[in-house]
Amino acid sequence: MSATAISPLPGKPETPPAAGESLAVSAKPVTWKTPVLLGILGLVAFIFFGVMGPNETTSFGISTSGDFFQLPALQVPALPGGIVLSVLLLGLAAYAIYLKTKDRAAPGWVPIAFIVLFVAAFLIWVVGGARTPNISLAGLIAGSVTLAVPLVFGSLSGVLCERVGVVNIAIEGQLLGGAFTAAIVASVTGNPFMGLLAAAVAGAVISMVLALFSIKYLVNQIIVGVVLNVLVSGVTGFLFSTVMQANTDLFNSPGRLPIIDIPVLSSIPIIGPILFRQSVVGYLMYIAVFVVWVGLFKTKWGLRVRAVGEHPQAADTMGIKVNATRFWNVTLGGAIAGIGGSFFTLVAIDSFTKEISGGRGFIALAALIFGRWNPIGAFFAALLFGFADNLQSIVTIIGTPVPSQFMAMLPYLVTVLAVAGLVGRSRPPAASGIPYVKG
Template sequence: MSTTAVGDVALAPVHHGFWTRDRRIGLGLLVFGVLAAALFGALATGELARFTLSEDAAGAALEINGTVGAILFGLIGAAAGAALLVGVPRRWFALLIGIGVVGFVLSFLCWQVSAAPAGQNFMPLVNIVRNTFLLALPLIFGALAGVLCERSGVVNVAIEGQLLMGAFAGALFGSLTGSVWVGLVAAAIGGAFISLLLAVFSIRYLVDQVVMGIVLNLLAVGLTGFLYERLMQTDAATYNQPPHFGNWSVPLLSEIPVIGPAIFQSNIFLYLALVLVLVIHFALFRTRWGLRTRSVGEHPTAADTLGVRVLRLRYRNVLLAGMVAGIGGASYTLALYTFSKNMIGGKGFIALAALIFGRWSPTGALLAALFFGFADQLGTYLSAINSVIPSDFLAMLPYLATILAVAGLVGRVRAPAADGKPYIKG
């Protein structure tokens, strides 16, 4: 409760209420933690749940009795929720949410791993971490594209189309030239092409940015699908056999247990994604360009009066965002697969959710993308150990995690004030 005043006149106290967002989330974590301890603890077996530090069952491992682990981690998650419910300083909010979520997940895994058939009751941490990063790659690039656009005041719903066009252009030109580097440049240009249309119609002609983004996604699906059927499907050897980047091992860092082989023995896209997160974060919050970008996204009129060319900066950042997303699309076709119709499969929209979950911050977007990537990988792992959970539900995990994260954990967040609002120079 607080008291407001206008001039020298005190007004009535303002009641903020006991059930703040922090306490509501704390109650939720408390309930889920208790349920995890009770339910998963009852379902788990007395077998060991083994979390190996290698890619298979051999070698060192972190081991815990399945029942004990399910109960213990469930109670840890409940304790984190109880701390939020009682009330803690705001600086502990994110940490306690993390502890609560991790506690619930570990409780669940202790049940699943210990109950797996003999010979499968282990979780290879190296594979889990490696595949989490690989599955998160398009999300990281897409979310960074969203940061660049929306910090400039342009809503980027077209991430899906930018990723798809990048994947197609990378596969096509990589196949025609036999060069991964030409394919990578073509992918960036393909993503920038979708961004150019977004910029022209939303900045120049003031078309609704959300509607324009949806239209561009449909355009990318239709255009790449048409060219796939006319070119790639009829002559795959010429048009859809792109070369792939190999894995590069980083000396010394690749020797770190679990993290080393999972992250530092990977392809160029993972290294590029991590570097881009650092570069964009530094540039956004530590450089003149970043200050101008944030001012254009918050108060374009004020920025204009100080000499910032608002429309030019928006054009430039939207095109840059398209290039970043296009490279993210190439992480499919120049590292793992050949091109197939609509192969992005909604990842652009999950990247948009990662942007919101990460609160329009490059580092926050990275963590959110890894969260969704882990949910995706978890479904694959549980299917491999013949989990009792239905496979259709496991396929829903990344999308369910997206909904819960944005609706439940983020709560009320504020986008840049001018996000989605066209600017007309006076």
């Protein structure tokens, strides 16, 4: 019987198998982390969303006043709906546990389906118990996409950096620096588009500092990122207090980027406001996700970037300039994060305040991990966190019985649960966080 040879990794000697030893690659053991977490969340859903669910009818509005045609609201009895969905959740958890007993990992669609069903059950429960048990589903989704814009840009910055082997903890500082620079430049020039361009430059400059110290001087990348976050926070806070507040009209009145409606398409129910009624930054978000994905996985440049992030020694032997590739990728990632930061001061509100980014850089880092270092995966993970952020605002307005403190921590709770368990076994680029010294 002929055996298929297995090529060794570049730079590693080939070790022949012992007599009688199989050449099959041993798989990593499947852990109980994801099945157990799904089981716990399924039980929580069954108790609170099912057995203890409100005996009301929840109404979800689908259309908005500007749509071509009006769709009827979706009426869901809260108690039966919660029971049905929680039973489905327990079924998915049981399936994941069954696969673990067979030493098989749950396929990717299991946690995705679990998340969708859990969110639906939570929505029915929390809206059904409100003073006014109705909510605009179209508005909820559109608002979630809007709030996810800076998270998407931040996670794309992290993807570009980590794919090339540099851990970018400084996303928070890049978002904050972009927001501050966009506000002050747009205020002075009277042109929000100049502020948008300046935000990209500010993010790139912050990333250059990260690249310089972590790539050239081999300083620990995580420490440099944390220091940059603190530095940008301190500098922007100081300048806000001493410069912006001293003359608000001149330095902190940037105006807003216009919302662009694409005729006809923006009036399509549900998807119209999401895809075709956005600011310039919102449209740039969709373009950036597509361009980064195509660049990383469909071009020669992306192949080189991923080679540097996985095995820099092998890339070096092929003539790729490892550290130069890392430097410019990190710089590009910073520019993208800076554009995301401009959202806070040019789209969300028309002024800058201290710590306006509110820790969203760290949520973007979680979206990067949850999305498995893939631009499209990071995009959908950011949408999940944006949904949680928007939901906590809306359910507070409609008078939910859930304590406001719990709703305020909902986005961060979702972040912890997603990264801790639902992401499953995930492997970052092999050389991520490891400096490369030629020689």
